[in-house]
Amino acid sequence: MPKAKYEQIYRILKEKIESGLYPPQALLPSEHTLIGELDCSRNTLRRAVAELVRVGYVQTMQGKGVRCIFEPTGQATFTLGSIESFAESAARIHWHPSSKILHFESLIVDEALSQRTGFAPGTPVYYLQRLHYLNNRPLILNHSYFRQDVTRGLTAEIAAGSIYQYLEQELQVSIINSKRVVTVERATALDLQYLDMADCNCLAVVSSQTYNGDGVMFEYTQSRHHPNFFRFQDNAVRRPSPASRAEKKPNDR
Amino acid sequence: MPKAKYEQIYRILKEKIESGLYPPQALLPSEHTLIGELDCSRNTLRRAVAELVRVGYVQTMQGKGVRCIFEPTGQATFTLGSIESFAESAARIHWHPSSKILHFESLIVDEALSQRTGFAPGTPVYYLQRLHYLNNRPLILNHSYFRQDVTRGLTAEIAAGSIYQYLEQELQVSIINSKRVVTVERATALDLQYLDMADCNCLAVVSSQTYNGDGVMFEYTQSRHHPNFFRFQDNAVRRPSPASRAEKKPNDR
DNA sequence: GCCGATTTGTCCGTATGTATC
DNA sequence: CGATACATACGGACAAATCGG
Numbered sequence: 264m265p266k267a268k269y270e271q272i273y274r275i276l277k278e279k280i281e282s283g284l285y286p287p288q289a290l291l292p293s294e295h296t297l298i299g300e301l302d303c304s305r306n307t308l309r310r311a312v313a314e315l316v317r318v319g320y321v322q323t324m325q326g327k328g329v330r331c332i333f334e335p336t337g338q339a340t341f342t343l344g345s346i347e348s349f350a351e352s353a354a355r356i357h358w359h360p361s362s363k364i365l366h367f368e369s370l371i372v373d374e375a376l377s378q379r380t381g382f383a384p385g386t387p388v389y390y391l392q393r394l395h396y397l398n399n400r401p402l403i404l405n406h407s408y409f410r411q412d413v414t415r416g417l418t419a420e421i422a423a424g425s426i427y428q429y430l431e432q433e434l435q436v437s438i439i440n441s442k443r444v445v446t447v448e449r450a451t452a453l454d455l456q457y458l459d460m461a462d463c464n465c466l467a468v469v470s471s472q473t474y475n476g477d478g479v480m481f482e483y484t485q486s487r488h489h490p491n492f493f494r495f496q497d498n499a500v501r502r503p504s505p506a507s508r509a510e511k512k513p514n515d516r
Numbered sequence: 517m518p519k520a521k522y523e524q525i526y527r528i529l530k531e532k533i534e535s536g537l538y539p540p541q542a543l544l545p546s547e548h549t550l551i552g553e554l555d556c557s558r559n560t561l562r563r564a565v566a567e568l569v570r571v572g573y574v575q576t577m578q579g580k581g582v583r584c585i586f587e588p589t590g591q592a593t594f595t596l597g598s599i600e601s602f603a604e605s606a607a608r609i610h611w612h613p614s615s616k617i618l619h620f621e622s623l624i625v626d627e628a629l630s631q632r633t634g635f636a637p638g639t640p641v642y643y644l645q646r647l648h649y650l651n652n653r654p655l656i657l658n659h660s661y662f663r664q665d666v667t668r669g670l671t672a673e674i675a676a677g678s679i680y681q682y683l684e685q686e687l688q689v690s691i692i693n694s695k696r697v698v699t700v701e702r703a704t705a706l707d708l709q710y711l712d713m714a715d716c717n718c719l720a721v722v723s724s725q726t727y728n729g730d731g732v733m734f735e736y737t738q739s740r741h742h743p744n745f746f747r748f749q750d751n752a753v754r755r756p757s758p759a760s761r762a763e764k765k766p767n768d769r
Numbered sequence: 770g771c772c773g774a775t776t777t778g779t780c781c782g783t784a785t786g787t788a789t790c
Numbered sequence: 791c792g793a794t795a796c797a798t799a800c801g802g803a804c805a806a807a808t809c810g811g
Contacts, residue, residue: 305800305801306801310798322727324690324776324808325807326778327775327776437577440569440572440752443749443751444749446720447718463700464717466718467720476577490718496695499693501691522780546795557781559779559780562796577795578787578795578797579795579796580788580796774811775810779803779805783800783801784800786799787796787797789794789796790793790794
């Protein structure tokens with residue numbers, strides 16, 4: 264259970280929406296009444312509602328109210344806005360995860376690798392290839408680079424378990440944030456070898472740079488996803504901005 | 517210029533970061549001092565900083581400070597909905613956008629289309645195919661469905677210009693939010709016909725459901741992007757999970 | 770069209786908790 | 791331990807948008 268009150272209230276409201284207590288199209292009770300029901304301040308309630316907006320559960324309208332736009336889907340989705348390890352995501356959707364180490368080595372970042380990863384040339388890193396399965400199906404091929412000075416002692420054995428658990432609990436590395444970019448790339452020979460891709464010759468690639476509490480980018484990972492099992496969700500809110508009168512069509516790309 | 521103060525302060529700080537006044541790895545001045553410099557309340561400053569976190573410019577650390585992690589290399593300019601399509605980034609570099617209407621018709625949603633779009637079966641919609649170019653290169657093929665009762669009077673001529681301008685200014689439709697999902701799909705014959713895809717047989721697909729101020733989903737658009745010109749950005753913040761917080765090894769001292 | 774009630778948006782000041790040094 | 795810095799929470803005030811009389 265989260266300790267922060269706004270998070271608790273966020274979950275309470277999320278529960279009520281998912282359970283159908285606040286059905287789609289219906290307006291939620293006003294801030295005033297919710298404050299009374301949930302016994303919190305206005306700011307705290309508003310912060311919880313802001314989270315609901317961010318995940319696309321409700322829309323707020325000044326002068327009108329807060330409308331539920333949640334539609335039950337049941338899809339297995341990887342949500343945005345939080346860093347989840349592969350194991351955590353799999354657990355959330357109750358699938359059986361497993362993984363296999365394909366390759367582990369220690370190397371020095373050269374100019375070409377520096378361009379791709381963002382590590383400075385000359386940086387010693389561990390290079391790791393891992394294959395992730397869901398329900399015994401190979402779905403994700405990971406190429407990871409970890410700065411050795413931050414992830415000292417990382418071995419193939421540790422990587423076979425949870426790397427993040429090792430970093431956070433053994434090495435006391437605090438993981439703060441992760442910049443991610445989704446692109447589509449041509450499949451390599453390695454992709455075709457390990458991922459059962461039928462006749463698709465492209466896949467979804469999530470490149471991420473992860474930072475620790477010292478502001479050091481200590482991990483670069485390129486996750487190559489089987490195209491048929493990739494899904495990334497987002498909710499965009501339109502902000503009335505005076506500059507976006509004639510342009511900025513959020514949906515028209 | 518935005519009217520909201522927190523947005524102004526956000527832009528000021530963003531400017532300073534981009535200009536190198538707060539270089540990477542450096543800590544920003546403390547909240548207290550920034551409040552004095554910018555003449556605002558703590559809440560307002562914190563809201564601006566929260567935006568900087570969301571777009572991946574800084575990381576906040578309790579007890580330590582706010583560290584700049586902006587890297588000018590990738591020129592990763594943000595977008596409001598945390599999506600960065602090639603069209604938007606290219607538009608900023610003053611590339612020339614244009615579009616062509618391929619198809620326009622009026623039809624009734626059947627069961628199969630209902631499954632794909634989320635519209636109820638029997639709903640009258642306008643169906644629209646548009647091809648978007650950048651510097652005369654076809655990059656995005658759009659399939660759009662608009663509810664006729666919300667977008668009354670929409671024609672191919674209007675669609676050749678700005679649909680959203682027509683909706684907001686002529687029909688007074690308020691556009692609130694848009695749920696989007698990114699997937700990778702096999703290219704269709706239509707994709708291959710219009711997008712110059714070399715030998716790629718997949719493309720990036722952004723499916724979006726857009727809602728108006730009445731909570732009505734009035735638009736479903738499937739944007740099919742040329743794989744080599746697609747880019748979706750995000751910044752994720754890690755919240756300490758109960759599991760990782762549970763067993764924290766005490767420091768030896 | 771006007772006015773007041775309701776509802777959300779913004780901004781402020783303050784107090785307290787928690788992590789870091 | 792104290793000082794500093796960010797995180798959370800509360801309450802109040804006013805603005806802006808909506809709706810009904």
